Amino acid sequence: MLKITHQFQQQATTFFLGERLLQLGNHVDRNRAVLVIDEHVERHHGHQLHDWKKIIVPAGEEVKNMATVELIIDGLIAHEADRKTTLVGIGGGMITDVAGFAASIYMRGIPFGFVPTTLLAQVDASIGGKNGVSHGKHKNLLGIIRQPEFILFDYELPLTMPDEEWHNGFAEIIKYACIMDAALFDYLETNREKALARDVAVLKYLVEKSVEAKIKVVLEDEFENGPRRWLNFGHTLGHAVEKLEHIAHGKAVAIGMVAAARFSEKLMDLPADQTLRLIKLINDYQLPVAFSSDKEAVFDIFKLDKKREKDVIHFVLLEKIGKATTMPVPIAELKGLLQEL
Structure with missing residues (x-):
């Protein structure tokens, strides 16, 4: 211990x-x-x-x-x-x-x-x-x-846990890898079979790396004024989809991360092959990558996100796998990006 x-x-x-x-x-x-x-x-x-x-x-x-x-x-x-x-x-x-x-x-x-x-x-x-x-x-x-x-x-x-719930938990680990730990992303790719088979040694490694990552961000920004917003990668759209489709949180975050990566291609010049690598990893952990909800209904929840300030949302985007940033994006522009998904 x-x-x-x-x-x-x-x-x-x-x-x-x-x-x-x-x-x-x-x-x-x-x-x-x-x-x-x-x-x-x-x-x-x-x-x-x-x-x-x-x-x-x-x-x-x-x-x-x-x-x-x-x-x-x-x-x-x-x-x-x-x-x-x-x-x-x-x-x-x-x-x-x-x-x-x-x-x-x-x-x-x-x-x-x-x-x-x-x-x-x-x-x-x-x-x-x-x-x-x-x-x-x-x-x-x-x-x-x-x-x-x-x-x-x-x-x-x-x-x-049931298999579906086990898979659900990997979304947040993938999130940490995306926003701050490219080596963890590599580990998830390499150790997929052991992770899905519930290997306790792999579980221990993944939990301790995740705890370390989240604590590092929270100690720097406990009350979410800056870098802690990175922890919301995939959550802005994910929360809307979660409510509308009544799906598990991890599934919704997985869908939200793919959408955020697509937005990052447009807003941050994230290479498309990085998005495809993320999609493959999410698929490998048996999580969804797309939503079926009406886009207007998604936007109606999306626009009331807690990270909104007046007419912008401080949206978490990727510069590359392992490095996140936050950008104030106008609500109207996000609506347009959402329509393009």
Whole structure:
């Protein structure tokens, strides 16, 4: 087990990489903690946590809303949680986002930690302090940036995921490779078969490289005023497609990355062969590369992206594989580019 602590602006976070879920009690007092766990994770792993206080919530991205936050808060009240109680979110990205948000507003803020159980949550959603919920058709519209006290990474937990969810997690790893790590892109190409076969050594490498990449960006720009925007590569269009087509987050991000690469060809002179290399990698990891939604409907969500300022969106583009940049692109120009896809 590798233990690393990073000091963010308002909170230090300790990362327990390669720790087991059964060892959670070594890192938080079970008598002063409440777990938030979704029904699927409870079914697979709940027996390891039978003597903890729990709040069990429904699974699925569609319950990432204020109703689930209220359910968690009602559970905290029922367990007589006070300001020294630690809330621990155990599950995928929906759970970590919602648990972190509930902890941030209960009694004006209580400590919290995460045990991400999916590949997507381990490489992205649990890291960086973004907590929140969706509202209506707008993903992650309500939220706060607040860091957890700890994140425990058990590499055995994602192995129980269905194949589709396993593939889903690779989108965010491909994103890191695109925006800042060309060597990671090469590794994904070379180790595709082992990665898809759930080789634990490959999983360990990919999770630790992803954690390292995201922490590096967040430490530089915790509150998303500059380089942290790079982490949204593929997400502006991806979030719109995710809402309209009701597909998994990773699938939507994969589609969004291809669109962003196409935009980069027009706006940044990204060589077309780099886009084709990205498309091949996404295909190799059994993720989609195109959307079927009506383009006007996509644009209606797209134009309300959180990175919008007046009539421009700070859009994340590629100069080349391994190097991203952000460009303020007029909304009207993006609409035209979208129509050309």
